Amino acid sequence: MNKEGACLTGSTATNSSNLDAAVALFHSLSDPARLAIVGRLAEGEARVVDLTGKLGLAQSTVSAHVACLRDCGLVTGRPEGRQMFYSLTHPELLDVLASAETLLAATGTTVALCPNYGTRARTGATIDSKESLR
Template sequence: MVRRLAVGEARVVDLVDQLGLAQSTVSKHLACLRECGLVDSRPVGRASVFTLTQPALIDLLRAAETLLAATGDAVALCPAYGTSEGGQA
């Protein structure tokens, strides 16, 4: 969803169509992102158009994806931290 909004503004219906998610799921995620100050919306007719307010978020996500690609399995399989029963980070 964030990647899509990085390309340009979108309505909920656009995100539903492009991401293949339920409308309720998209709306809930957008509400969360808006509460966090990561997206904003403006009314256009009966719809709302959403935009990404923090373009630097894309750089952060790319860095996280790179890190997880390099270490994700190690973290998931770590005996101390890989399960909710393990230790805390």
């Protein structure tokens, strides 16, 4: 439910826009690099150079992902001299991630085995009918 008490799965026009916003939120977090950036920023503010060192990604890649998160309203920048320090805009995002971790622990590997979005879908691997689904 959102803060107005409306369920995100409703079918009215208002709930449709809530659903669209939820889809955009989860899509913004669906990239491994963006999720890693959010995880690092959960520890405190950081510059792009700090993020590149931590994530092992090119500066341009990190900058593009930070811009995406900033455009989504999840990250904000604080200028200090010629540097920009980024931080999470809303601490509630940490609650969402904690809930996701709880859900992942409860479902085990089920999400990873999802044929559309799981690990195998990203790598193009197929499940052999004789393979165990541990």
